[in-house]
């Protein structure tokens with residue numbers, strides 16, 4: 130069984146039961162004019178993980194392993210958007226309002242689509258999710274169970290919001306999760322650091338972390 134040196138201890142997995150999850154690599158989070166910028170965030174903090182995720186996607190594709198992409202977005206009629214979420218943070222433009230890349234965080238609009246560097250290829254599962262948790266109100270768990278996926282390599286933005294929430298919810302459903310340390314970023318670098326520590330504390334209470342190089346080296350050696 131392949132084993133990867135990881136924190137807090139080696140991560141073991143069966144190659145037939147592993148998938149890469151790329152969380153919310155969308156224009157609305159990564160590019161100017163989107164949702165994240167409307168909340169006053171510094172977008173430069175989340176740019177480094179983009180190349181790392183692209184490299185991991187290439188390696189998983191080369192190895193013939195599944196990749197799942199999530200995007201946080203809402204239905205055009207806003208029926209899945211709680212009022213509290215729309216009003217939270219008092220942003221300049223709210224979810225559903227028109228922005229430079231179409232309506233903010235609305236499925237099908239330019240802003241809710243993936244950045245080109247991390248876009249899905251045909252055949253890869255795309256999960257549109259209304260919440261932070263990729264399992265909430267989606268088919269993700271059913272999809273993974275059908276394919277006997279037990280191990281998730283997790284990447285994406287932002288570390289302490291959708292990434293951490295999804296990893297915790299995956300852990301509660303029995304998945305062994307490895308968060309790629311340089312494959313995730315936060316608008317607040319100190320939140321990223323503390324999240325990695327919190328997830329792996331207490332004997333890996335939520336899961337494991339490792340740098341992308343170890344994942345890439347292992348896939349290359351298969």
Ligand code: C5J
Pocket residue numbers: 152153158201286287288290291292
């Ligand atoms: C938010 C996310 N809202 N993808 N989403 O920060 O982490």
